Amino acid sequence: MEKRLERLIDWLRSSDQFYLSGNVEVNECEASGRGVVLRCGVLNRNETVVRVPNRYQLNFNTILWNISVFNPGICIDGITVSGPERQLQREQLAENDPRFRLYGAFDQETLLAFTSFQLVTFYILVERVLLPLWFGGSIESFWQPFFDVWPSREELGSIPAIWSNSVSSGDRELVELLPLASQKLLEKKNKLLRQDWEAIQPWLISRCELLRQDGHHCPSIEEIYEDFLHVYFIINSRCLYARVQLKRDDEESQFTMVPFVDFLNHTDDVDQHCYPEIKRDRNDPLGIGIFSLKCGKRGYTKAGDEILLNYGPHSNDFLLNEYGFVLQQNRWNFIDISDEVTNLIDGDTVMTEFLKNHGYWDNYTINYSEISYRALVAISLLVTQDYRRIEKLLLGFISEDYFLPKISKKLHELLGKLLQDYRDLLQSLKDQPATSARNLGTIYRGYIDIIEHHLDSLS
Numbered sequence: 001m002e003k004r005l006e007r008l009i010d011w012l013r014s015s016d017q018f019y020l021s022g023n024v025e026v027n028e029c030e031a032s033g034r035g036v037v038l039r040c041g042v043l044n045r046n047e048t049v050v051r052v053p054n055r056y057q058l059n060f061n062t063i064l065w066n067i068s069v070f071n072p073g074i075c076i077d078g079i080t081v082s083g084p085e086r087q088l089q090r091e092q093l094a095e096n097d098p099r100f101r102l103y104g105a106f107d108q109e110t111l112l113a114f115t116s117f118q119l120v121t122f123y124i125l126v127e128r129v130l131l132p133l134w135f136g137g138s139i140e141s142f143w144q145p146f147f148d149v150w151p152s153r154e155e156l157g158s159i160p161a162i163w164s165n166s167v168s169s170g171d172r173e174l175v176e177l178l179p180l181a182s183q184k185l186l187e188k189k190n191k192l193l194r195q196d197w198e199a200i201q202p203w204l205i206s207r208c209e210l211l212r213q214d215g216h217h218c219p220s221i222e223e224i225y226e227d228f229l230h231v232y233f234i235i236n237s238r239c240l241y242a243r244v245q246l247k248r249d250d251e252e253s254q255f256t257m258v259p260f261v262d263f264l265n266h267t268d269d270v271d272q273h274c275y276p277e278i279k280r281d282r283n284d285p286l287g288i289g290i291f292s293l294k295c296g297k298r299g300y301t302k303a304g305d306e307i308l309l310n311y312g313p314h315s316n317d318f319l320l321n322e323y324g325f326v327l328q329q330n331r332w333n334f335i336d337i338s339d340e341v342t343n344l345i346d347g348d349t350v351m352t353e354f355l356k357n358h359g360y361w362d363n364y365t366i367n368y369s370e371i372s373y374r375a376l377v378a379i380s381l382l383v384t385q386d387y388r389r390i391e392k393l394l395l396g397f398i399s400e401d402y403f404l405p406k407i408s409k410k411l412h413e414l415l416g417k418l419l420q421d422y423r424d425l426l427q428s429l430k431d432q433p434a435t436s437a438r439n440l441g442t443i444y445r446g447y448i449d450i451i452e453h454h455l456d457s458l459s
């Protein structure tokens, strides 16, 4: 890894807009992979840790630029390569570079119809997996130094969508043990994976056909699907929010991938650590901009301190499904108790309809500090069946405090049952030493903390 890191930084240094603080370095540990630490000196509030120009970021725009070098039919003013620049770029390329054919078949409309995720995944698969198969790997992607520092398949094996979609995952049986919040996230992710695979699969098949026509070995589509899963979660776990004007109507497409910045690990602390800043580049007005990572309020003064970034206020269920890790302590944890509560009400159509009509059916949660208002409304109705007063509660004429003494016994019962279920699940996970099972155990331990806290305050 040391050599690959050196190569990455040399590559980035070929731009004079790149900056990296001399006070930081990358280190590696088993629990969180690569991370960035303070090597020496200090980092003060608002100081730049690293700055990466647009050209070295992988995103919808830079990919269009790179494809347009090989395909003159892709022409978007300010985004794709200009005439004189194309000439310059071409002079550096071999005439038989396979990308003239790999990218030549696209028309602009097709490319623009892809989401960011689809285009970035397709492009990385071509540049990282297919391109090295031509001419014994003698043609190398511009992005190779970036590709070389990404996590291996094994490192991403702790993500539930990998358990459920990859034939090589040994953790498939853990899907059954996922809590409801994770099951819902997994379902959503599986749907996106299916959609994106369907969108790019035909293009990958026809690109593989080109390889075969030239007499090269080509992986089967099943093998490429495994690469697709790997690349998909590399992107998913490393992308950073950035406006992509060409895709402005698609919220999910607003991201960029930024070398080195993507070495920062996550903290649940939202406003103390580093923060991103994107500045428009005068020389590249339609690009995403220059991406900087700045030091937050807390500053760093002790050598070895880890420089961190908050990925968002995410629970352990979310972190597991999006990134494949969990935190031992996480202030954003919550339990989805929708199934337990709806099961208690199910069968009573009047009550169900009432809650549905008022927008209070389903989606009930508890976090460390509170039982959600939605859950209190549903349980109060279940216990009291006092429709008149519940309407007053919803209109704000009475407070939930009126109902709390009446529902305390039911809450005790419900939380007591959940506590037992989670303890049983923890017990059944105890004999499984793998990281994925340990992560699930951490989620359930977080749930137990939440429930014990509420049971203490109810009694």
Ligand SMILES: C[S@@+](CC[C@H](N)C(=O)[O-])C[C@H]1O[C@@H](n2cnc3c(N)ncnc32)[C@H](O)[C@@H]1O
Pocket: 031, 032, 033, 034, 035, 149, 150, 151, 237, 238, 262, 263, 264, 265, 266, 267, 322, 323, 324, 325, 326, 327
């Ligand atoms: C943006 S990358 C950070 C760099 C990454 N550690 C690497 O080795 O390249 C996000 C990934 O880092 C790991 N990660 C981030 N924060 C972590 C944390 N607090 N604890 C454990 N793993 C973490 C997870 O594997 C996650 O998918």
